[in-house]
Amino acid sequence: MRRVYLDHNATTPVHPEVYEAMQPFFQNQFGNSSSIHWAGREVRKYVEEARQKVAELLHAAPEEIIFTGGGTESDNMAIKGVVYRWREKGNHIITTQVEHHAVLHTCQFMERMGYEVTFLPVDNYGLIDLELLRRSIRPQTILVSIMLANNETGTILPIKEIGEVTREKGVILHTDAVQAVGKIPINLQDLPVDILSLSGHKLNTPKGIGAQFIRRGTKLFPLLHGGGQEYGLRAGTENIPYIIGLGKACEIVRRDFQQRVSHLRRLRDRLEQGIKDRIPDVVLNGHPTQRLPNTLNMSFVGVEGESLLLNLDLEGIAASSGSACTSGSLEPSHVLLAMGLPPEIAQSAIRFSLGWNNTEGEIDYVLEVLPRIVQRLRDISPLYQRRRHQVERI
C-alpha cells in the first residue's frame, strides 16, 4: 500500500544528516561535557557548536540558548520559571484560548496554585485583539505567553506587535514557537520576545530534545534543580547526541530555508486548491494568508473528522484531526471552538501538515482518494443535508 505522511506538525522523520551527525556521540564521543578531562572537553566543544547553530537560526547569542527535553519542558520552564521568580511582583498571567496544551494546561495548573490567568479570546482566524491584550495587562501581570503559530490551523500571531505592547508595559513575553521555527523566518534581533520555546522533533531530530531562548537580562527560576548545567537553568547531564542533532537540524533549516518554504507552500496550495475544486462544502480553518506554509486545516461538512482520518489511513494517508494529544478523543478541538466554529463543523476538521520531503505525486494521490471518501461518508450521513446549510452562515 502507498504511504503518504501528512502529519508533520505532530512529528517529523529524522533527517539523514541529523542521524549521521549524532552517531559518534553514542560511541566514541561519550564524555560528560562537564568533565574537565579530554573526554569531556571534546564533547563540550561540540555542544557549544550546536548552541551556536541554534542561536544563528534565531539571530540570538549562544549564551541565550538553553537545551531542554522538548517543547513541553520549554513551555513549562518559561511559565513556571517566570511566575515563581516574580511572584513577589504579581500573580497575573495572560495567555490565549488557542495555545497548545503544554501552555494551556500549565496555565490552568498555575490557576489551581492561586495565580490569576486571563485566557484571551480569538477571532474567526485565531488572532487576538491587541487592544484587549493591552487592556488586560494589570500592575500585577508578570507574564504574557502567546504562541507564534498555531499547531492546528497554522495561523501566525502578530508577535512583533504583541511584543511592542508587553515592552511598553514592562511585562515578560514568552512565545511558544514550536511550530513556527523552520517554517517562518524568526529574527530575535527585531522581535521583542523575552523567552522563546522550540522543539527538535518538529525539525527532523528525534523526539525529546528542545531549546529555550532566554534574552540576556531576563530572570527566571530553573524548572529542574541539581548540577549547574546550562548556565544553572537546566540541571542534569546533557543529552549530548540529541543536542548535536538539534544543532545540525538548525544548520540544515538555515541552509535550505527558502527552498523548503517555497516547496511547502507550493504543495500546500496545490492541496488546498485541489480540495476546493473537487469537494463542495468545505471550510478553511485558520487565516487564509497569515498562516504557516505547510499547514492546511479544513472542515468537511457533514463528515466526522475521525471517520475521515480512519478512511484516509486505510488508503495509507496519515493526517490529523487536531493536535496529536487530543486525537483519540472525540472532543472537538479547543482551538476551533475558540475560533467560533460550531461543534459539528469543528468535529469535521482535518489537518494536513506537510514536510519538505513530500512530493507533488503524494498530493495528487490525496486529491484522487479524498473526494471519494468524503462522498462515501456524506452518502451515509443523515446530517449532511442539515449541516451543509451551516456553511453558508460561517
Ligand code: PLP
Ligand atoms: N507547543 C506546540 C505549539 C506544539 O505543537 C507542540 C507539539 O505538538 C508542543 C508545544 C510540545 O512539544 P514537544 O512534543 O516537544 O513536547
